[in-house]
Amino acid sequence: MPELPEVEVIRQSLDKKIKRKKVKKVIVRNKNLRFKIPDGFSRFLENKKILRVGRFSKYLIFYLSNKSYCLLHLGMSGTIHLLNQNKKNFITNTSFYNSPILPKKHNHVEIIFEKIRIIYNDPRRFGFFQIIDNSKMLEKRFSNFGPEPFHLDFNLKYVLSFFKKKEKNIKNFLLDQNFVSGIGNIYANEILFLSKVKPDKKVNLLKKKDCVRIIINSRKVLKDAIKKGGSSIRDFKNTFGSKGDFQKNFKVYDRVGLLCKRSSCAGKIKKKIISNRSTFFCDTCQI
DNA sequence: AAGAGGCCCTGATAGC
DNA sequence: TGCTATCAGGGCCTCT
Incomplete structure (x- = not known):
């Protein structure tokens, strides 16, 4: 949860x-x-x-x-x-x-x-x-933890310095709490969809503008999710403090085989296991 | 030393 | 109905 x-x-x-x-x-x-x-x-x-x-x-x-x-x-x-x-x-x-x-x-x-x-x-x-x-x-x-996405320390300069010469893919980075704190599997998928970046993209190949979008969307997705009371999936609906509504806003998570929600895109959502975690993305508009 | 993979645990669900 | 296999939102540890 x-x-x-x-x-x-x-x-x-x-x-x-x-x-x-x-x-x-x-x-x-x-x-x-x-x-x-x-x-x-x-x-x-x-x-x-x-x-x-x-x-x-x-x-x-x-x-x-x-x-x-x-x-x-x-x-x-x-x-x-x-x-x-x-x-x-x-x-x-x-x-x-x-x-x-x-x-x-x-x-x-x-x-x-x-x-x-x-x-x-x-x-x-x-x-x-x-x-x-x-x-x-x-x-x-918490000294080894990266900043939360909202924090001013999570900025372009910080992100670029972290990505330099790294072979790891961007999704693993978003899940790496030493890089940025608080993002888990669901929101990593959603952030990358909004940012139009493929989850298995190696970070040293990312352009500056990709990094900017990832920073902005990390903030946006988490903020929106908080506003909607978080996400309730499976049997967590009746749990104290998490009668959330954000699952209705999922663009890719758990939507394998369904149509991409980007209006200009005719792609279908794919599922792929990356580092043992289910990863959802549209391979038409995420590049 | 970075990065991949195994593992901790129970329960829900799918497939036979 | 009942078995087995697979999967689940996290993160620490080990191995290469």
Whole structure:
């Protein structure tokens, strides 16, 4: 599910719900996520206030009242579910498990506030939590990440310097978080379609104007997706914070065999595996 | 040292 | 109905 736009939409709703609220209790049901949740994780969060919920790239950042941080990456299948609850017996109460909005399985972590309970669900367990002790460590954690597309650092000069003499194709670059942060497989496909660039084009062959279009469209696609509430595909429709609508705007993703949406183009959308990821493009108007 | 590929995991779906 | 194979939005690790 989650590329930058989906994570941002979740962040916005989560921030509204738990900002300035104190964590009463944390329950870890299954600590075997992508990285093992360490002993003491619950103790670390309990009795601390969430000052706000931030985000960098595809990571949610919980700003804690003792100037430490908790990161959450949703992996491929991580979702957050939010349940209101009565004050009475709010920690031990388990009636919420019957809630129709809550999946039956894979509810691995619960963070319990006085009137609200957030539940981390993740069937594939590619997501993870991470405790960060201070702002220095937070800075270090993301020091190797490229800028987000919106950032002024993601500009022509930066892109050209990265592409010089590189043999890699442009799609892999867009997915490379060291180059640019927050783009995943869906939006990489969409960005390249709008930019009229073939996904397997080697970056050292790109013209300046191609790079400019890729920069502009990276911003455009992510911004539009955030505005539409992200993309909901497969069974993620009812998930908290991601009842998105952007999938209706997909020009190439999951449209193999269908007509190209560019009005002047008669091509059909092709599918090709690049570095083990499904890649969709129009080989008529993307060159 | 850049770049390709394997792998972590479960669930939905397609094909027989 | 029930089996098997394939695929899924991420990113780390290893190998060449």
